[in-house]
Amino acid sequence: xxxxxxxxxxxxxxDEDGNGMISPKELHRRMGMIWDExxxxxxxxxxxxxxxxxxxxxxxxxxxxxxESDKEDEKLEDLKKAFRMYEMDGSDCITPRSLxxxxxxxxxSTSVDECVGMISKFDLNGDGVLSFxxxxxxxx
Numbered sequence: 144x145x146x147x148x149x150x151x152x153x154x155x156x157x158d159e160d161g162n163g164m165i166s167p168k169e170l171h172r173r174m175g176m177i178w179d180e181x182x183x184x185x186x187x188x189x190x191x192x193x194x195x196x197x198x199x200x201x202x203x204x205x206x207x208x209x210x211e212s213d214k215e216d217e218k219l220e221d222l223k224k225a226f227r228m229y230e231m232d233g234s235d236c237i238t239p240r241s242l243x244x245x246x247x248x249x250x251x252s253t254s255v256d257e258c259v260g261m262i263s264k265f266d267l268n269g270d271g272v273l274s275f276x277x278x279x280x281x282x283x
Contacts, residue, residue, distance in 0.1 A: 147207065154206050164200035167191045219279075226278050236272035237262065 155161075159169045171187040194205045201209070231241040239258035246253050253261075262273055265281040273281070 150207050150210060151203065154203050157206075164198075164202055165206060166200045170201070222279055222282055223275070225282075226275050229278075234272070236274050237278060238272050 154165065157165045157169055157173050159172070167184060167188040170191065171182065171184045174182050174187065188199070190209070191199060191201055191205075194201060194209055226237070229237045229241060229245045231244060232238065234241075239255050239262055242258040242262060243253055243255045246258070259271070262271065265273060265277050267277050267280070268274075
């Protein structure tokens with residue numbers, strides 16, 4: 144089944160009354176069954192409101208966008224952590240030397256000159272280093 148089909152099954156499960164919309168109360172009730180910690184109805188209402196749900200409820204598209212945006216946030220955080228591992232020297236960029244050090248730690252035998260070549264393939268502005276945005280483009 145495709146991703147949207149999977150989300151549709153979850154959406155239908157959350158839509159207790161089958162009206163094609165998830166109310167904050169339905170979402171709150173189901174979330175309470177899933178998570179161990181207490182979630183306040185006001186928090187759920189705020190999330191629904193921030194998504195511009197029609198009449199204070201979430202349609203399938205709203206729900207799909209909510210789930211996908213959470214996944215994108217997680218991916219971005221993972222990329223930031225990986226970037227910080229490679230940049231090492233606090234320069235907010237990956238230099239040939241910092242790339243060489245990290246690759247050495249990972250057991251890769253490369254020279255700084257080889258790292259210059261690796262960086263140049265993704266160095267969009269030609270400054271000889273990788274910014275986070277260039278690193279993200281490389282990883283996508």
